Amino acid sequence: MGTVVDAANKGVNGSLPNEKKFKVVFVLGGPGSGKGTQCANIVEHFGFTHLSAGDLLRAEIKSGSENGTMIQNMIKEGKIVPSEVTVKLLQRAMQESDNDKFLIDGFPRNEENRAAFENTGIVPEFVLFFDCSEEEMEKRLLSRNQGRDDDNIETIKKRFNVFVESSLPVIEYYGSKGKVQKIDACKPVEEVFAAVKAIFTQVHEKTA
Numbered sequence: 001m002g003t004v005v006d007a008a009n010k011g012v013n014g015s016l017p018n019e020k021k022f023k024v025v026f027v028l029g030g031p032g033s034g035k036g037t038q039c040a041n042i043v044e045h046f047g048f049t050h051l052s053a054g055d056l057l058r059a060e061i062k063s064g065s066e067n068g069t070m071i072q073n074m075i076k077e078g079k080i081v082p083s084e085v086t087v088k089l090l091q092r093a094m095q096e097s098d099n100d101k102f103l104i105d106g107f108p109r110n111e112e113n114r115a116a117f118e119n120t121g122i123v124p125e126f127v128l129f130f131d132c133s134e135e136e137m138e139k140r141l142l143s144r145n146q147g148r149d150d151d152n153i154e155t156i157k158k159r160f161n162v163f164v165e166s167s168l169p170v171i172e173y174y175g176s177k178g179k180v181q182k183i184d185a186c187k188p189v190e191e192v193f194a195a196v197k198a199i200f201t202q203v204h205e206k207t208a
């Protein structure tokens with residue numbers, strides 16, 4: 001209690017302490033922009049743990065949680081699940097991990113997500129933004145073949161609207177703070193990863 005380390009870990013403005021001093025990078029971009037694909041590559045090369053908000057929500061449905069039906073309906077409609085649910089899942093995953101470096105993929109997706117996460121006291125190091133045209137993202141989602149309820153054209157259109165109306169403003173917010181690293185994500189996977197790698201090599205020591 002009250003050590004220098006404790007003080008350094010405290011969030012600002014009375015927010016909760018960031019107990020384990022986590023390093024967080026937010027990975028954002030429209031549906032189908034390649035967030036999950038590139039996160040797998042980053043994990044392999046830079047020693048991060050990948051936390052996909054969508055994957056955590058889908059696991060919550062499968063676990064038979066009392067929120068399961070609500071989450072399932074919201075995903076089917078392309079809507080954003082209340083932050084309370086998503087932040088709790090993210091916090092639990094970080095606390096249960098042995099790692100202290102996380103890629104948080106697909107979060108924050110709206111202003112409410114952003115504000116709720118800020119209350120944990122964890123400040124993201126930077127935001128990776130995969131920029132891709134809707135035409136290309138639609139093509140990718142329609143051939144993703146993971147059996148997802150939301151990879152159909154009706155839900156995809158809704159998700160694109162939510163992305164433009166609710167998620168882009170969050171990216172703009174971080175942009176105004178000089179925290180966004182934007183990548184052209186319309187290129188082939190290897191070319192996108194070359195750009196990603198350059199960014200992480202600049203910021204982080206490579207882990208073995």
Ligand SMILES: Nc1ncnc2c1ncn2[C@@H]1O[C@H](COP(=O)(O)OP(=O)(O)O)[C@@H](O)[C@H]1O
Nearest residue numbers: 031032033034035036037140143144187188189
């Ligand atoms: N650069 C790319 N070029 C072509 N297809 C891609 C590229 N990146 C990802 N994909 C494919 O597009 C689909 C969506 O990718 P995914 O990583 O799941 O995106 P997101 O998590 O942003 O929705 C997957 O089938 C994936 O294999």
Ligand SMILES: Nc1ccn([C@@H]2O[C@H](COP(=O)(O)OP(=O)(O)O)[C@@H](O)[C@H]2O)c(=O)n1
Nearest residue numbers: 031032053054075078079080081106107109
């Ligand atoms: N922060 C988040 C992330 C995802 N989700 C829900 O989960 C769905 C799928 O998210 P995802 O990140 O797995 O989707 P992709 O961008 O990978 O296609 C979203 O459309 C939302 O319904 C959410 O409610 N809040």
Ligand SMILES: [Mg+2]
Nearest residue numbers: 035036052054
């Ligand atoms: Mg994904």
